[in-house]
Amino acid sequence: MTEYATLTLPDGRATQLPTIVGTEGEQAVDIARLRADTGYITLDDGYMNTGSCQSAITFIDGEAGILRYRGYAVQDIAKHCSFIETAQLLIWGELPNPEQKARFSALLTEKSTLPEDFRRHFAAFPVHAHPMSILSALINALQTYDIPGLVIDDEEEFERVSAALLSKVRTIAAAAYKSSVGEPIMYPRYDLRYVENFLHMMFSKPYRDYEPSAEATAALNLFLLLHADHEQNCSTSTVRMVASGQANMYASVAAGVCALWGKLHGGANQAVMEMLNQLRSSDMTVKDYIAKVKDREAGIRLMGFGHRVYRSFDPRAVLLKEACDGLLNSMQIHDPRLDIARELEAVALSDDYFVSRKLYPNVDFYSGIILTALGIPTEMFTVLFAIGRMPGWIANWKEIYDSSTQKIYRPRQIYTGPAPREWQNRFVRERTTGGFKIPADLLADQPDPAGSETA
Secondary structure, X not given: OOOEEEEEOOOOOEEXXXXXXXXXXXXXXXXXXXXXXXXXXXXXXXXOOOOOOOOOOEEEEOOOOEEEEXXXXXXXXXXXXXXXXXXXXXXXOOOOOHHHHHHHHHHHHHOOOOOHHHHHHHHHOOOOOOHXXXXXXXXXXXXXXXXXXXXXXXXXXXXXXXXHHHHHHHHHHHXXXXXXXXXXXXXXXXXXXXXXXXXXXXXXXXXXXXXXXXXHHHHXXXXXXXXXXXXOOHHHHHHXXXXXXXXXXXXXXXXXXXXXXOOOOOOHHHHXXXXXXXXXXXXXXXXXXXXXXXXXXXXXXOOOEOOOOOOOOXXXXXXXXXXXXXXXHHHOOOOHHHHHHHHHHHHHHOOHHHHHOOOOEOHHHHHHHHHHHOOOOHHHHHHHHHHHHHHHHHHHHHHHXXXXXXXXXXXXXXXXXXXXXXXXXXXXXXXXXXXXXXXXHHHOOOOOOOOEEEO
């Protein structure tokens, strides 16, 4: 039985709004007919309290530190699944059986190589081009090869296209990096799994194959898995908005890449490393830096701490911290920035200023350290985030595509510009033939044409 909330407007009118309760007990007021029934709309700048859709993909409880993919706790997924199994879970709603897993794996291998004439696109970018710029542009270009008809006709075609996008995005990413450092682009290998193949394309050379350690492979697999989806964030909402106009998967995902590029979204782990670089190059101690962070007048932020959604520990950060410690210990890395990071973490977690405000290390703090330890350059951090988020973007695109009632996203606004103004006449001349009026500023330096008169 539907329950209703009553909204009383300033003119005394009251309207009944249906309420909705989600699987996990989230409560919402359905305002779909508010404007039609009352003439009012709601204003929620930044969508802080607005549910833009109903989705069956991911659940977050920020207060309790819970993240679930399709009902499974992310801790269980991290323990038992690979990134690709996680992708299949997110996209199709269930964990794959052995046959589905083998078929999708074969598709990933088959679709991993870029068309030979496609490779010339990399030479068209300047060497200093940011990899995210290349990634978004070439995903759009890739669509002309993978879905030239723009329409996905059936589930088999959808699976093929999804595999092609998931597989080739890492090939594009690695090729963009190789181009930026002036090294030959490496072909994918057909005997390697998803993560190992990406690391091979990133770090192998024609005369020497890169062989990642088990710890490096596991850490990067976990990084991708934990970034696979995160509800209706900036980039995922962008994918859904573009998809609602019936744009194809590649165009929608390319838009998501552009949204992710922002330093307030996907660039946060890069900001962590920039902070560590700044600390390394200065004479400031970690304790001095922490003191400046607590001094609001100083205007210094502690990057990688706190989260927009989580009000306790980010569950992804807990998992990445464990992986980070294991990776650094196994690799015996001596990087001053990583030493500073560990000291920052220890000082902040023991300081009541941060603990009382629930400013715990988030996923970006540990992911930046892990990627640095793996030898991933800072400008590639957001690209790795995009590779990880690809399954969630595809899953959200599919929800839009499969919906028979989906409408194009079209938010309203509250106009705050000038009130109606009287038009100031700018027309001083009028041609006698056709009655065509010409603005005065266009004729200021020109004589009157023959056959015209002053208006």
